[in-house]
Structures are given as C-alpha cells and as structure tokens.
Amino acid sequence: MNPPAGTSATGQGGLPANGSGGATTGTPRRPAWRAELVPHREIARAWEQFHQDGAASAVIRPAVMASWQRSRLHLIAADRAAAPVVSEAELFRRRHQNNRLVTAARLAMEEARHLLSDAHSMLILSDPDGTILEAEGDARALDTGQEVKLQQGGLWCEAEIGTNAIGTALACGRPVQIHAAEHFCAPVQRWTCAAAPVRHPFDREIIGAVDISGSTDTFNPQNLAHAVALAHQIEAVLGRRMEMEHEQVLRHFLSKRSLWLTEEILAFGRSGALIYSTDRALKEAARRSDRLIADGRLTALKDVTPDAWAARIAQLLPGASVEIVREDGEEIGGVVVLHAARRPKPSPRDPQRELEPLSFDAIIGESAIIEEVKAKARRMAESGLPILLEGETGVGKEVFARAIHGVRAPVGPFVPLNCGGLPRDLIASELFGYEKGAFTGADAAGKQGKVEAADGGLLCLDEIGEMPLELQSYLLRVLEDGVVYRVGGHTGRRVDLRLVSMTNRDLTGEVAAGRFRKDLFYRIAALRLRIPPLRERGDDVLLLLDHIGRSAAARAGLPAPRFTDAARAALAAYAWPGNVRELRNVVEMLIAMGSADTPIDVADLPPEIATAAAAAPPATDLRTVEEAAIRAAVDACGGNLTRAARRLGIARSTLYMRLAALERDA
Structure with missing residues (x-):
C-alpha cells in the first residue's frame, strides 16, 4: 500500500524529518496533546502495517494508536470514502438541541469567516456526538471538505469515520491534532485537523468540539493551541450567559421571597443546576428521594426540555409549586416551593394581558425629547406603514411597539419574536410555522408560525439585524405578497398584518457590509424612529425610579421604597448604560435586599453607581x-x-x- 497523498520524507508542515520532534535535554516537556514531529513516511508505513496485521508501532503517538484500535473495533474500513451525513430534518433537530452552543460560538465562527478566508482552512463546530453544526472559513476548503462530508450534518465520531481530530478529541476528552496519515481512513488523509472539546462551564461535561481543518500543506502546530483557545472562549461565553441567567432567577426569587411563608425553597437554572436552596429544602428533598439532588443539581431536570420542567417537578414533588422564570420569552430557570399550601396566592399573571396594547400616555417620561418621540411614534402608528425602532439595548423599544399596536382599532394580536435568541433553523419554523412531519420531533399536527399568529394584528420582530441572510429573502416575499408558506408545506396562507421591527444595530452599516438585504431594509424601514437612551432623558430617571419602585414593591406586597436625596441624586446622575432595563433591575434588587423601615441611601446602591456619585461635585x-x-x-x-x-x-x-x-x- 502506497503512502497517502501529501506525505513526504520531510517532517510535518515541511519541518526536517528528524523523527525526534526536536526534543533535547533541558527542553520543557510538551503537553500530552501536542503532536510530535514524526516523518510522514514512517507514519504511513506504520498505518499500512496496522491495517495489514493490527501491529502497533512505537512511532505512532499513544493517543493515535488507541484511536486506531477503537476504529478497528468499530469495523471502519480503511478505504471508507466519506463520513455519513444526517438528514436535513435531523440536522435541524440537533442544531435546535444545541442552540446555546451554536449561539455561544457565533462570534468565533464569524471571525473565522474572515480570518481563514485565504488560509485554505476552516473552523468547525460539532455537537458531543460529532455532528458538524457549523463550518466557516476559506471557500475552497469548504468546497473540498464536501468530498469527504466535512460539512454541516457530517458525522465525524470515531464510530463512523475512524480516527479524526473531532471524533478522537470527543472520545478521549482532550485536545488532539490528527495529521495526514494519522487519520484511519485513507481518503481523509489529505487533511490536517486540530480539535479541542468544549465543556459545560459548570459541570465540565463535554458538550461539543471545535476543530480547525485544512489540507495537509496547511499544517501548523499552533492550530491546536488556537482550537483550545477557541474552546475556552466558547466556554467563557456560555459561563457568562449562565451567570447572567442565574442572577435573573435569583432576582426573581428575591422579589417574591416575602410572599412565601416557608423556608423549603429551591431556585434552579438550566439542566436543574441549583442556584439557591435552604437547609430545610435540601432535607425535605432528601427525605422524598435520596437521588433527587446530586452534584449540585436537580438530577431529574438534567436532560429535560424547559417546557417539561414544571410537569417533571410536579411528578417528583407532589404538592410543590413551581414558578418558571423567563427572559425574552425563553425559560431560564425556576423556583420550587416544596409546601405550596403555606404560600398565599399572589395576583395571577396572565401572559396575554401583559401583551395587551398600551397607550402612549402610559409611557413614563416628561422630558422634551421623550415627548417629541412619543408624538412622532403616534403619527407613524396612524400611517400603518412598517416602522423600524432603533435604539440601544434596554431603552424600551418593545413598550413603544405595544403603544404603536394600540393606536389603530381593532388592534388584533400583538405577536413578538426575538430573531437574535434563536438558531437559524428555528427562526424559520418559529416565524413561518411548519407542517406535520417537517422534521424529527415536529408536532404531529404541525404548528402555526408567528406570521400567521399576527394576522389582523401587529408582528414585532426584535433584533431584526440578527436574522440570517438566507431567511431574509423569505421574509421579504411574505411582506410583499402577504402569503406565508409553512416549513415543509406547499399551501400558501394569506395574512394581513402590520410590522414593527426593532434593532440596536446600525442596519445601514449592515446593508453596506452585505449582512442585511437592502431591499428588505427599505421594506421594513418605511418609517424610522430612534428611541433615546435614558442618559438623554433628564429627570425621567426619577419619574421611572418612582414608578418602577411602586410597581415592584406592590408585586412583592411591600410599601413603596424611600430614597434619600443623596441616593436620588446619584441615581439621576448615573449614565445608565443598560438604560431602563438596568434601572428596573437595580430597583428590584434594592427592594428585595432593603428594609421597609430604612430609606435607601448611596451606600445601598450598586458599586458602579455609588462610585460615580462619589466622583460628582458636591450637592x-x-x-x-x-x-x-x-x-x-x-x-x-x-x-x-x-x-x-x-x-x-x-x-x-x-x-x-x-x-x-x-x-x-x-
């Protein structure tokens, strides 16, 4: 058997073939995951001998030899031409299942599109089973990769295609570089790949892998370090996101704490991770089942989808009450009160009521700039034309959208959709709906999309700038024709709706960069309205402070908070980078952590606000x-x-x- 294509007597990446990796006495020992520099010809001979009689060779790294042996047990043929590919529907399901991983890797994938555009290489993201979820980089590498199915939907676990960086990194749980003849299957030996597993930031379970792949002549020992750095970057993004979600759950718990007349309370996040628990709650949970809580989580929720959390807890803890905490319409955790009978029932919250139309008079603010914006918005709403609301995160764009919704009669439904909080494939089914059997896990009766649900009312598309380019043409056609086709369907459904889109991006810049369609921009932005940040609204900060304080205190069954003059001055002077949303979070935290008998002073404020107040001139x-x-x-x-x-x-x-x-x- 001849050596695989691309091999030579030189070392990897054209380095001298000394067979020693350049190691000398006194040289720092390399990490175990670093590839040693062994001549291609020796590796190729060892590969050929292994496939003939299964003989192990000392020139093959232990991790690679162990992978070859596993591949042989999997009965992988040495001439297997390509990896298998899952169906489009199954890929949709797996991307949806790994939505948080895909979202966390989005920045890295976007950077790869530019950084690797001329490097004959690509960056790959896989799920923990080795299914490729994303691939970005050099167009030539992406095209060549399709020959061996190194593409979206390709299955690159060892059990399907033998030794390769993705599958081997997942199998051994550590970073690995597989170069040329180290691949188990000959057709893949034109590639050099470096992969690192991505782990859950809290329990460290493997949740996927990142891989840098290119032709053998692109070998670079630093690719493995780069893959490790990218894996850590994705883990850090996931960790920050989870910490923010945990803070939100805890904030919800604190705001309701006074309503529960029991100490048997648990607060949990995704996968059942425990965020807060009392000793009495832990003892009661252990009394009911010694396996209910383990390793700092509600074990029964580890592999349960968020929509089934409440039902699973009700099954395991009869009589307990569960409050699911949502952020932007997505379940991020919940609070369990084990003895619900002790808890007085608060006023029920009807989700539909929260989406009822507002009047512009209900928007808090008396500053000249906000009065001018409200007047413009009212005139725009009366026109019925598509409106684009622009402004920083947290300025209250959706409040304006709901007020615009309420101007015309009959108002019809108000249907919001966050385009930035969903994976690409899920946006299509959420926006347009799907027919029965459109993909694995689809509802047996099909599902109505947001466009259909907004018929006769207003469709509110938040973070419209995040909508994938390939879906923008479909949305444009729906807006122009007034007809929507469900995913997997061939029958059009006529819809009549008004459209309000929202963004914190500069869409004109996105259009210029080719990331947003120009024709769709002109379609959704017939009218444009900038919502000012809180720092431009003068004394509106204090009006909002009082309004939010009264509302939050009423929900918690507490008297309205009192603030010292110094605290009010500090809150009014603060720049509020998070705008009204940040102000609301701060007020709710102050109410939850404060005392009804003592006014809130500067010392009680978050450090960033108190520090800014200390630097301000005297009163x-x-x-x-x-x-x-x-x-x-x-x-x-x-x-x-x-x-x-x-x-x-x-x-x-x-x-x-x-x-x-x-x-x-x-």
Missing part, C-alpha cells in the same frame, strides 16, 4: 449650576417657560417646580 455646587442654567434658559427665551423647558430638556411642569423651589430657597 451645593450642583444646585448652583442648576439655578444658573434655569435662569439663563428663561432669560434666553424671554420668559417663555414652554420654550425654556424645551431648551433645558425637561417637562414644563418640572420647570415650574424647580422655579418654585428656587424662589423658596431665596
């Missing part, structure tokens, strides 16, 4: 500056208080109160 200086600004504005406007208020960016009523206060102080 006396602020009053002097404020008085000078007000009097200058009134003088400049010839005593016209309406114009002066507009010039200062505050409401006229606020200006009246400030002038009255200045007169009293005088």
